[in-house]
Amino acid sequence: MYLFAILLASSTIGDAVQPELHPYGHPSLEYATKSCILSREYQSDSKLEKATLVFQPLPTFSGEPVLAYVIRPIKDKPLPDTGAYQVTFSSSDDVAKGTYKYWRVANANKEFLLFSIGDEAYHALLKSTSMAVRFGQSTQLSFDLTGTDKAFSALATCKDDLLKSFGVDAAQQHRISTPAVAFGGSPMSWYSPDDYPLDALRESLSGTAVVLYKIGVNGKVKDCQTVSSSGLPSIDAITCSVALQRGRYKPALDKDGTAIETYDAVRINWQIPH
Template identity: 25%
Template sequence: MKKKIGLLLAFSLIMTPATVQSAEEPLRLKATSSWQIDYADDRCRLARRFGADETTVNIFLDRYGPDESFRLTVAGKPVKTGILKAEAAITFGPSESLQKVNFNNGTSGEMPALHFANRIRIGLPSEEELAAEAKHNGSYLEFEYTPISDARQKAVRYLQIGKPLHQSVILETGSMKAPLDALNACIDDLMGHWGIDVEKHKNLKRPASPTKSPSKWIMSSDYPSNMLVSGQPAIIEFRLSIGTDGVPTHCHVQATTRPKAFDDAVCKSVMRRARFDPALDSEGKPIPSFYRNTVHFQIP
């Protein structure tokens, strides 16, 4: 899992206080569709529907590269809230710990939706990993967590969304092992379309690594001036194709929440400033590779 997922240009962020959750019994919803896997040009999506009619809830797990994390969206009337942005409580139960994840309130189609701003996994890292991560914080290189075991994936039975909802919602997902395996297979296929040697990338001696901190790639002056005036934020998922000399050869916007001006600003800045130590295969030879990250443009 990538620890550093954002090039944060946050001038300030005003949080709205979360509503206190009531003691009302959770709304428990059974699955009313099978898992669906969507092979898109630059991401893989796992989707499923729960409940029916007024209690219908759809969930989407979007993955943009070969790691365990995904971006979660939960949509439907049961998750409607008046809070624009805050921290939500989610749990892949019954064995995994509660996670606190920032969300933005929005829509998915015509449904109200919670768009979770951070990429997450089905479970939190261990205390040992958190301690190792804390020691790693002085480095701008990504910290890799130990993969979540098959047993933990199989043990999942539901996804619960609590705070900020007045009535928490429990979605009976069943085991997550097979769905996540399907998502992994989709990502392998996606990387092949990117021109990446998937098998060599499973045994890299070194991934493509930034030579300087990614936080230096995009400056506040890169924010599109016309949208700075209008106060529009943005979240942009991007991928760089990296040559054997460590120089980016192309910038791909995998997902964006705002118009093309943001995409152009990100790619122009990153292509100009980003440089890498190239990826090395198992024999230590440089090979073409890629690098992924997320840009958050935020203003008051």
């Protein structure tokens, strides 16, 4: 399973490792139009530090990493725009690591940290009683995950229901033994600066579209629909148009090695060409 995870931290995170945050209240699962959102409130024993932990899966069976956000009030010295992060789990030696992105929204008094968690790390998360996220050499959040198994089970059910709403046969997709793999290494390789919509280019507008590809047994993208809009109709439209023209995968296979139709949710980030 791949998902979005959002950490909404309401306390100041200093240079030292923070006390472990413990859940309070009950988990909340929201069946939104195009996503499932699982959230739970957390706080330290002193109740001085609080956070909300949110998970939002993408409707996909391959390729897309877990996205996670830490959102907190603007109080601390800004972190670098990018830097190293590491996520560790109590259940295993699995580690999710890479480069985070940091930005601020001053009028909302919020700052954001964006990072990713892969599929193996997610399975480690499901078996863990705690999870720690470190940004750079100092900033760390630690979460007590005890008692979350039923909530994650409900989230998986919600994801299957979401897939059905997109016309996906979830049971068939669970038969996949070898996921489809995009030619070129990533669907982003199918897009070029020449594809940038002229209206968005004239207005210097950018955006990110999340789309759901339907991949045929021959590996071609045979259908595409917008899961999360970029906010610009022309960008949403060209995202699917290019995929239908150029999108190619090595087909997904079942356990017998037979090609099977599958789906992939992909995030395409459109930035003004330089």
